[in-house]
Amino acid sequence: MSLDAAITRAHREEWARVVAALNRRFGDLDVAEEAAAEAFAVAVERWPVDGVPPNPGAWLTTTANRKAIDRIRRESKRDDKHKEAQVFDHDDPPEPTGAIDDDRLRLIFTCCHPALAMETRIALTLRMVGGLSMPEIARAFLVQETAMGQRITRAKSKIKAARIPYRVPAAEDLPGRVSGVLAVLFLIFNEGYLATGPDTDPVRHDLTAEAIRLTRLIRALLPDDGETAGLLALMLLTEARRTARVSPGGELVTLAEQDRGAWDPALIAEGHRLVRERLAARVAPGRYQILAAINAVHTSARDVRDTDWSQVVALYDQLVRIDPSPIVTLNRAVAVAELDGPDVALATVDRLAARLADYHAFHATRADLLRRLGRSQESRAAYDKAIELAGNTAETAYLTRRRDQLG
Known part of the structure; x- marks a missing residue:
């Protein structure tokens, strides 16, 4: 019997039996029919490769049962998501759209409620609206996934217990919420600019484009808000380099090695104009304005050797005063290495070890500084740790090549 004939016969003889068996088990004819259809679709795909099984009817029944269970689980999770969404509803009548026409931006402003702590509202909004997974959010905050899950669960409990009224903010409420909204969009953009997980494209243009679109809308709503203009400039100047950031072979290309002729001149011009306005x-x-200014310095240089590193360090000095985070200190050290040498930068980086032990970029930076100082064995160990912690495939490929080039 030919393969096509075997599938046709199985379909004719087994369809009704499989559907009836699933309907008896799950009590849902729609589930039964869709699961049976999925099982036959798998047969069409698998049997040409694996061969027709000895008992096609039993194979189809087993596969359809699994498909039905998967569907029911998905529906159960969907119900849970509906219940989560109801936390923000409280059976109130539909709210008017207010000052924000865009549905997604309106929901982000609504979720960034000032009654929650800033980090909590950002994390919750990223989860409910931003499209980021729990592991991606945890990596953005440099915390364990379980800790982030507990933080979001506590936020939902607080909303429910206090019956916080999640309503569309009026125009006069927007300035009080915009900082949280900008933080959400910044993290969404960062995940698109260099994805943190191994199961996605290294650069996700869908996320960067959406973050830019929404930031433009906020700019139109709040044209005098300096941080909105700064974030938009930062995104544009970063997005301008997107096509040069990953090689055809799928390896990350650092700023120093990028083909600057491939950068988008229109985005750079717009970003520079916004920086000059601020x-x-x-x-x-x-x-965000300072970060945009730093990027403006980088994108003004025709060659990496033309970069005004003293200006970059001076801007990072400003940034450290308002945001003394270890990430900012680490990034400043990279600029210091170009200005004062890798030994000076390494002393700063080493002081961050306890706070950034699980951050791959810390180990990658340290590995590069040690390499430049000729300390190859220590550099190799640092590269190994960076590779272990890095999730992005393009970044892993780059770090592996750099490590393997060590003498």
Whole structure:
């Protein structure tokens, strides 16, 4: 019997029996029919490779049972998601759209409720609206996945217990919520700019494009907000380098090694214009404005050797005063290495060891500094640790090549 004939005969003889058996077991004809259809689709895909099984009917019944169970589990999770969404509803009548026309941006502003701590509202919004998984959110905050899950669970419990009214904010409420919204969009953009997990593309243009789109909308809503302009400039100047960041072979290309002719000149021009506008405002800059200015220095240099590293370090000095986080200190050390040498930078980096022990970029930075100092054995160990912690496939490929080039 030919393969096509075997599948056709199995379909004719087994379809009704499989559907009836599943319907008896699960009590849902729709589930039974869809699971049976999925099982036959798998047969069409698998049997040409694996051969027709000795008992096609039993094979189809087993496969359909698994498909039905998977579907029921998915539906159960969907119900859980609906219940989560109801936390934000409280059976209130639909709210007017208010000042925000975009559905997704309106929901982000709604979820960034000031009654929650800033980190909590950001994490919760990333989970409920931002499209990031729990592991991605945990990596963004440099915490364990279980700890982040507990934080989000506590936030939901607080919302439910206190019956926090999640309503669409009015125009006058937007300035009080915008910092949380910008933080959410910044983290979404970062996940797209360099994905943290091994199971996605290294660069996710869908996330970066959506973050830029929503930030543009906020800019239109709050044209005088300096940090919104700064974040938009930062995103544009970073996105301008996207096509040069990963080689055709799938390896990360560092800023120093990128083909600057492949950068997007229109995005760079727009980003520089926004940076100049904020400088002309003569108002103390915030975090995103300073980061945008740093990127403006980098994208102004025709060659990495033309980079004004003293200006970059001076900008990081400003940033450290308002955001003395270990990540900012680590990034400043990279610039210091270019200005004052790798030995000076390494002393700063080593002081961060306790706080960034599980952060792959810490070990990658340290590995590069040790390499430049000729300490190959220590550099190799640092590269090994960075490779172990890195999730992004492009980054892993780059780090592996650098380690293997050591003498």
